[in-house]
Amino acid sequence: MESEPQRSGRYDRQLVRGARTNALGTAAKVLHPLFLIPATRLYGPAAFGLYLIITAIVELGGSLLSGGLRDGLVVFAGRRDPQTDPDHSAFVHSLIGTAFQYGAIGCALLVAAALFAGEAGILMIFSHDEVARASGRELAALLPIVVWALPCMVVADLAIAATKALMIMEYDTIILGFGKPALLIVTALVGVFVSPDVVGLAWGFVVTHLLLAVASIWALARHFDLRELGRATLRPRYERALLGFAVPQSLNMSLTSFMTNVDQFVLGYFGVAPALIAFYGTAARILRSVRQAKLTFSGAFAPVIARLYGEGKIAELEKQAGTVARWSTTIAMPALLVVVGLRRELMLIFDESYTHDTTFMLLLVVLPLLSCVFGIAGNVIVMTGHSRWNLLNSLLTAALTLGLAPVLVPRWGLMGAAAATLLTAVVVTALQVTQAKRLVGVGVAMRLIYKPLVAGAAGAVVLFWLGETLGDSIYWHVAAAVVAVGAYLAVLFTLRLDPQDRRLFGLGR
Secondary structure (H helix, E strand, C coil): CCCHHHHHHHHHHHHHHHHHHHHHHHHHHCHHHHHHHHHHHHHCHHHHHHHHHHHHHHHHHHHHHHHHHHHHHHHHHHCCCCCCCCCHHHHHHHHHHHHHHHHHHHHHHHHHHHHHHHHHHHHHHCCCCHHHHHHHHHHHHHHHHHCCHHHHHHHHHHHHHHHHHCCCCHHHHHHHHHHHHHHHHHHHHHHHHHCCCHHHHHHHHHHHHHHHHHHHHHHHHCCCCHHHHHHHHHCCCCCHHHHHHHHHHHHHHHHHHHHHHHHHHHHHHCCCCHHHHHHHHHHHHHHHHHCHHHHHHHHHHHHHHHHHHHCCCHHHHHHHHHHHHHHHHHHHHHHHHHHHHCHHHHHHHHCCCCCCCCCCHHHHCHHHHHHHHHCHHHHHHHHCCCHHHHHHHHHHHHHHHHHHHHHHHHHHHHHHHHHHHHHHHHHHHHHHHHHHHHHHCCCCCHHHCHHHHHHHHHHHHHHHHHHHHCCCCHHHHHHHHHHHHHHHHHHHHHHCCCHHHHHHCCCCC
16 A cells, blocks of 8 residues: 555656656657648648638637547546456446447437538528628538548547556657657658648548547557447436536536637638638748646646545645646747747748738737646636536636627627737636636645746846847747747746656746
């Protein structure tokens, strides 16, 4: 039997090991923005703008189908320690099979709805003006293709979630981290020879998710009995606890996915040209990739949250949450300084026509910062079983976004879309931080997070001062970004890294 210090040390080691593994996945997900380069240059900004909208619709459906079930597997399986629970294997096999059963039923219904009613729905939504109607007709033609990625998404999500419930993060890193962006790039390069338009991109999206599903089943088979899982999937079963958690969480994840892409939906609705939507969507995805710093550690932290909460160790949970937020912010801050300093140059990498005003990116840059510093509160709420509160948050912020966007977008265009998104993020972050404290007792431990924030503020001051002082050429912009990152690192090391940080980054004790 493990003593309390031994068990606490084991969780700490699991968190560091999982974080390191997920850090590789984060590095791999930098390939996501690289996919935008061949997708835009080979197919054109207009085709890529349509691709962004239609794949966002499908990913919204994927979140609805598997978002709650995926987190439910981590929550309920993660609460039971396989080293001390003799019934752990039978329980987990039954739970996973039930999740696949519910996912298959939901997927069949959603695919049927998309095939029989999707075209009418898209044409009804995209009807604001002639530009919007033209986009709607092309999107409606793409839906019968990309909808077949849905079952593949569900299989991959649930299979990888099952391995994460055992605190194994490697498959998430290898398959969804490296595999997904790499396959998107490959299928984009191959697809242009088959169909050099948005149809080629659409089929590449489907093939990518098919291959990811196959790889995820392989990973699942390495740790679970597929025959037993198959019997559990086919056996009718009502899992009240899983459904009670998964339904509101799936709705929450769907709303979160919608809010992540709502600015692009709204731009399309108001008749903004697909090429300009592609410009905005590319900028948004660059900044979203910085948010992967938080997802790196929150993914490793999710099963630890469930385990610590199940054992009633709230103080330890708050400490670990602060550590995860500090790690996320430490890694994200230099990336944000580079993106802000080189935003115009970065956009030109993707397409030479991307010469539009990039000021709206200064608003979007706040989103990954909020996520890294405070976003772990949302994970705490979900992984302690309070999914209904997260659903309420999403409903309130969705209403706010849909209320702001029609006011801001027609008047200020891309800047209005960015402002609506930022205001929404501020509201949901404030709600999550408050609820994590009141529902779970886990607050934001700023004493554990302030160092990268202070260092980042110093780097930002240097960046903007040099931006006003130096010239406007790319060389001066690169120099300013390099000096700003150097200032960040100098201040950070002056404040001294915590012992856990030194171990995580391989700098000794």
